[in-house]
Amino acid sequence: MKITTNSSRKELLRSVMNADMSEPEFISVLDEDLDLLRQFFSYYKCAIMEIETKFRVLNEQFSLDGESNPIEFIQSRMKSYGSIYRKISAKNIPPKLEAIEQEINDIAGVRVVCSFIQDIYRLADCFLSQDDIFLIERKDYIDSPKPNGYRSLHLIVAVPIFLENEKRMVKVEVQLRTIAMDFWASLEHKLRYKKDLPQEKLELLSGGLKECADESARWDDRMQEIKNMLEE
Numbered sequence: 453m454k455i456t457t458n459s460s461r462k463e464l465l466r467s468v469m470n471a472d473m474s475e476p477e478f479i480s481v482l483d484e485d486l487d488l489l490r491q492f493f494s495y496y497k498c499a500i501m502e503i504e505t506k507f508r509v510l511n512e513q514f515s516l517d518g519e520s521n522p523i524e525f526i527q528s529r530m531k532s533y534g535s536i537y538r539k540i541s542a543k544n545i546p547p548k549l550e551a552i553e554q555e556i557n558d559i560a561g562v563r564v565v566c567s568f569i570q571d572i573y574r575l576a577d578c579f580l581s582q583d584d585i586f587l588i589e590r591k592d593y594i595d596s597p598k599p600n601g602y603r604s605l606h607l608i609v610a611v612p613i614f615l616e617n618e619k620r621m622v623k624v625e626v627q628l629r630t631i632a633m634d635f636w637a638s639l640e641h642k643l644r645y646k647k648d649l650p651q652e653k654l655e656l657l658s659g660g661l662k663e664c665a666d667e668s669a670r671w672d673d674r675m676q677e678i679k680n681m682l683e684e
């Protein structure tokens with residue numbers, strides 16, 4: 453499929469609003485070479501491996517110190533073509549790999565799900581103090597949750613990957629959250645797609661979701677207090 457005109461691009465955008473795009477569709481929108489596109493995404497896959505290893509090493513080291521493992525699990529993902537396309541369209545970013553590399557920070561995403569809130573900040577501090585990690589942006593949605601109740605610590609970092617003949621800096625979005633924050637965000641993410649509901653019902657559901665977010669925040673605080681008491 454070859455898509456070159458503005459109207460056919462708009463048509464494609466409409467069709468991917470709730471779906472993903474295939475590699476040929478994405479290629480035709482970008483008008484880039486397939487090998488180049490695959491190489492571009494492979495850099496991000498390598499960066500994910502680097503970041504995951506760093507957190508696994510920290511988890512192992514914390515457990516050697518006689519503490520329980522701070523990480524429950526790690527999930528990584530490459531942003532889907534449809535999701536990249538929606539973002540560049542919404543932000544008026546030119547559909548070119550160079551612009552996407554510069555403007556989109558979460559093509560590679562690593563989610564680190566921790567047991568307790570304090571683990572998040574301790575892990576983040578250790579991770580950011582490593583001399584090959586460059587912090588680009590820090591968004592603390594735990595300290596300042598989003599209006600809908602979303603909580604997580606987001607770190608946009610650049611990490612070097614070492615290839616055959618070069619070293620490349622690659623951006624990765626790291627999301628650190630507790631199990632409770634992850635539970636809420638996963639369910640809210642599923643419900644977010646059900647937007648074809650009447651306004652009144654939507655408001656009711658948003659209120660319900662916010663209540664659940666506040667409740668889960670209380671659980672996190674309470675669990676942290678109990679842990680602190682046990683350690684006293």
Ligand code: 0O2
Pocket residue numbers: 531532535557558561591598600602606636637638640641
């Ligand atoms: P997906 O499926 O993870 O790709 P910016 O990148 O700064 O231009 P953006 O993208 O709004 O702006 O950044 P932000 O707010 O830091 O959020 C990026 C990611 O955090 C989202 O990625 C989600 O994974 C997560 N997130 C942020 N807000 C919410 C929320 O309200 N609910 C849930 N469930 N997750 C959220 P994407 O691109 O939306 O999706």
